[in-house]
Amino acid sequence: MLQQTVLAFFGSIFPVILFNIDRRKILWAGFCGAIGWIIYSLVSANTNSPIFSSFFGALTVGIYSESMARILKTPTFEFLIPGIFPLVPGMIAYKTLRYIVENNMSSAFSSGTQTLAVGGAIGFGIMLSTTIFKFISRIQKNRKK
Amino acid sequence: METKKVAEIAVSAGEILLSNGAEAYRVEETISKICNSYGLTGDCISNLTGIFISITGPDGEMVTSIRRIRQRRVDLYRVELINSFSRGLMENPVSYEEAKRILGDITNAPSFNLGIRLMAASMTSFVYTLFFKGTVPDAIIALVISLGVYFILQKIDEVGFFQFLQYFLSGLLIGALSVLIQHLFPIIHKDNVITGAIIVLLPGVSLTNGIKDILYGDYVSGLAQFGEAMLIIIAMSAGIVTALSLFMKWM
Secondary structure, eight states: OHHHHHHHHHHHHHHHTTOOOOOGGHHHHHHHHHHHHHHHHHHHHHOHHHHHHHHHHHHHHHHHHHHHHHHHHHHHHHHHHHHHGGSSOOHHHHHHHHHHTTTHHHHHHHHHHHHHHHHHHHHHHHHHHHHHHHHHHHHHHHHHH | OOHHHHHHHHHHHHHHHHHHOOOOHHHHHHHHHHHHHOOOOEEEEETTTEEEEEOOOOSHHHHHHEEOOOOOOOOHHHHHHHHHHHHHHHOOOOOOHHHHHHHHHHTTTTOOHHHHHHHHHHHHHHHHHHTTTTOOHHHHHHHHHHHHHHHHHHHHHOOOOOOHHHHHHHHHHHHHHHHHHHHTTTSSHHHHHHHHHGGGGGOHHHHHHHHHHHHHHHHHHHHHHHHHHHHHHHHHHHHHHHHHHHHHHOO
16 A cells, blocks of 8 residues: 555656646645545545545545645646546546456446446545535635625 | 737737636636736637737726637646736836836746656656555556657647647557557556556546636636547547457457
8 A cells, every 4th residue: 555655646646747836835736646645545444435535536636736836826637637637537438448358248237337337436526625615715705805 | 008008918818828728717817817917807718719808998998819729738837826926916016118028038938848748747656556555567668658749749739730640640659659569568457557557548637627727617728628638538548448459369
C-alpha cells in the first residue's frame, strides 16, 4: 500500500506538468492524489466495493482541492484534475475493450457497466464536495451584506 | 475609461481563459468582475467555442463584442494569472495601456518546453503501469510507447484541429505496438502496457470541467465538454480495438 501511495503521488505530479501548472504548486497537486488514493484503499479494504471506494476517494479529493484553492487562492481544478487521475478506472475500461474484441459480449457488458458506475461515482463525489463548498461560501457572502 | 476599451480588455481576458481550458462560469465571472471594477455593468455569455459580451456605458451607450475560440489547450498557469489579474483590478483599476501590457505578458508567460513535457508524458505512463500492478519491463515499454505517441499528438496539434484523427491514431499505435512487442518478447504483458499508455490520453480536464459547468448551471458548455470527452474516448477505443482485432485475425 505504501508503494501504491508513492506511485499515486508521482502519478498526480507528472500529468500536471503536461497542463503547465504553476511550479510552486506541483507538490500540493501530488499530495492531493496521494490522499485520495489512501482514502480509496482504506474504504476498499473495508467494503470491497470499487464504486463506494471511488466515491469516497473523489469526495476526499474534492474537499482537499476546495480547501487548498481557498488557502492558496488559485482555481480549484489545479488540484482536482491531478487528484482524480489515480482513481480513473483504466483497468476495467481496457478489459471492456478486450472483451469486445474477443466477442465476449456478456463480460463486456458487465465490465462496461462497472466502468460507468465507477466513473459516475467519481463524478458524484466531486459534485457533492463542490456544491457543499459553494453553498457555504454563498451563505457567508450573503451574511456579509 | 471608455466603454469600448473596457470591452476590449474584458473580451481579451476571457479569450485567454477560454482558450486555456477554463470553465465557462469562470469566464463569465471574470468578465463581469472586470466590468464592475471600471464601474460598468456587463452581461456575458460564454460557451465552449466563443464569448459574447455586452456592456452598457454611463451615457446609455451599449458596446457588444464577440470572440470565437478555435484552438483550445489546457494551461492552468495562464488561467491562474488571469484570475489574479482580475482580482487585482477590483482593488486598483489600472489604465488601458497598463492592462493591455499585463494581458500581453500573460499570453507570453513561460510554459514547459517540449522536452520536459515529453518526459512528463512518458513518466506518467511508467508510473501508471506500475500502479496497475504491471512489472518493470512492462513499465519501460509503456514509457517508450507513450513518448512516441505524445510526440505525434503534439505534431498533429501544430497542423490544426484534427481531434478524432489524433486520438484514433494514438489508440491504434498504442494497441499495435503493445501487441507486436508482446509477440516478440513474451515476458511483456500487453494489457498492462496498454492501460499504462492510454492514461496520458484521458480527457480528465473535459470531464471535471463538464461536471463543474453543469453544477453552476452552464448546461450548454457542460454538455459540450462531455461531448468532447466522449469523442476522445470513442476515438481512442476505436483505435485500440482496431489494432487488437487485426492482430487476432493475422496471428
